[in-house]
Amino acid sequence: MAIAYKFNLLERKKSAFVSVAVDFLNQYIRYILVITELIVLGVFFVKILLDQRIVDLKEGIDQKNQIIIAASPLIQNNNRMAKKITEIDTLLSAQKSTYTLFTTVLDNVPSSVRLSSFALEKGVVDVSGATYNAIDIKKYEKRLKKVLGERSVVIKRITIDAGKYTFEVQIQS
């Protein structure tokens, strides 16, 4: 009696998931890996360039800081000098303004006017005087306004006594 053997030459059937995973690995993972590697490599090269640039910048900044620290006495001295020049400028302006006020008020007095008092304080001048000609008070005011400006002259008071006009004027520069 002949012996019967059973042969199955067909490949054993794999489960669905394993088959999908193998297919996937074969087809797609290489692209993902290659793209990732390309990106990481690109980043690596850019990082090298940026690192080099950053190191150069840091060195440059350190050197510049050293220069500025070394120049700090000079800067302080210059600042002090600049402040002093500003102070001098302010004082000279005040000096010029006061002198102009002083000379303008006194040099422009009409010949018929006699001043009885003159007081200059903090850029304001109070003048009082008298004249027999009222027009000269107006003339005096006009002269002062011409030099010092329209708003600079204020006639505070005018009185008349026996034909003599007494006045008080306030002038500021």
Add this chain to the structure above:
Amino acid sequence: MNIKQRIKNYSTASLLLLFTSFFLIFAIKPSVELIVSLFHEKDELSRIDKTLEIKIQNIIQAQNTYMTLAENIDVLDKALPQKMRITDIKQLLASSSATIDSLSIEQQTIIPSTADSLTPIVISLTTQGEYSQIKKFVGFLIQRPRIFTVEQIQLGKAEGTESAQLKTPMIINSYFYAPK
């Protein structure tokens, strides 16, 4: 499309998503973040570098200006000396042609400060003379290398005189620039 084929398609898509996400999250994202942060750092450092460059240029310019003006520094020191130098003020006033009846100079106490400070020296004086002489005296004061400012001036007729003599009380300030 049969069920097996559909399962295969979905599984492939899921795996693709999974792997892509994994590499995106753990490889690409940190790399991109690193590059972005490095760019930011580079920009910040470039900005600082540029600012310092400008500052150094300004220092060089200031140095050049200082060197140009160096010969005039003594003019500034004469205008605003670092000490009161009251004797100098007295000598200067005595050298004027005006008749000075009285003179008093207020002594200033120098208070230590954190910065240089401008301190006035108050000088009260009374002069006597005609208007032209008073004007000349004021002109004399403002033409001095040292700065004098007229704070108060009063013109009034001198007592007991019939001529145009004026008695002029004045308050003038001189200054010194006390170093810190």
